[in-house]
Amino acid sequence: MLRNMLLFVSLTAMLIFAVTTVLAYEVPDKVLIERPKGNQKLNSWVAPVSFPHGFHAIRLACRDCHHKETDKTLGKYVPCRQCHTDDDPTAESGFYRAWHSPGPPSCLGCHTQMRSEGGKNPVGCTTACHKPK
Numbered sequence: 001m002l003r004n005m006l007l008f009v010s011l012t013a014m015l016i017f018a019v020t021t022v023l024a025y026e027v028p029d030k031v032l033i034e035r036p037k038g039n040q041k042l043n044s045w046v047a048p049v050s051f052p053h054g055f056h057a058i059r060l061a062c063r064d065c066h067h068k069e070t071d072k073t074l075g076k077y078v079p080c081r082q083c084h085t086d087d088d089p090t091a092e093s094g095f096y097r098a099w100h101s102p103g104p105p106s107c108l109g110c111h112t113q114m115r116s117e118g119g120k121n122p123v124g125c126t127t128a129c130h131k132p133k
């Protein structure tokens with residue numbers, strides 16, 4: 001009995017180890033996207049965005065959005081905010097353009113493009129993303 005239990009425990013430990021080494025990265029289900037500290041609000045109604053990340057990750061390829069990942073860095077997913085910090089809304093790698101530039105991988109860019117192809121993707125500023133608190 002005790003031997004069986006020990007065997008069970010060590011097999012479980014081996015399984016957990018195998019799973020965690022294969023899944024070297026995690027895929028968060030929800031991500032709250034907030035402006036970096038000191039970054040100017042462009043409009044009074046701008047609120048943090050609750051992003052259904054898992055919902056997207058099962059429908060799209062990781063690299064559709066994580067555009068700086070290469071085969072070498074794949075598995076070390078870094079937040080967009082690590083690079084997209086600039087306060088200037090016209091800066092190419094600024095905070096604003098990461099989410100709003102006209103094409104993917106920006107949120108609005110991808111949604112607008114898919115809308116034009118008949119998708120149902122939400123595009124309203126306050127109805128889709130910046131929901132008032």
Ligand code: HEC
Nearest residue numbers: 026027028031056057060061062064065077078079080081
């Ligand atoms: C629709 C675009 C999109 C897709 C598809 C996507 N992600 Fe993300 N991911 C994001 C955004 C946006 C964030 C939040 C970045 C931020 O907060 O600056 C994020 C955050 C993450 C984070 C957290 C980074 C951190 O340390 O905060 C991980 C890990 C991650 N994604 C992995 C994945 C993996 C793995 C896949 C594919 C299975 C994937 N993502 C697919 C857009 C996407």
Ligand code: HEC
Nearest residue numbers: 065066067068078079080083092093097098101104105106
């Ligand atoms: C390692 C740094 C880095 C990370 C991480 C990163 N980006 Fe970028 N991104 C850049 C740079 C630099 C540019 C400028 C053009 C280029 O080099 O591709 C850019 C350009 C863009 C553009 C085009 C902007 C425009 O108006 O032309 C979008 C949209 C974008 N990134 C979205 C994202 C999103 C969304 C994420 C996270 C899922 C992300 N980026 C993660 C560095 C990064």
Ligand code: HEC
Nearest residue numbers: 049051052064065104105106107110111119120121128129
């Ligand atoms: C590369 C394309 C792409 C990007 C980038 C993208 N989305 Fe989406 N988004 C989708 C698709 C596809 C759907 C599902 C549309 C449908 O069901 O017809 C969706 C749906 C949604 C929904 C509705 C979810 C639901 O439950 O119906 C929200 C909210 C959303 N996206 C927010 C965001 C935010 C915030 C970002 C940026 C951080 C983002 N999306 C970036 C493709 C994208």
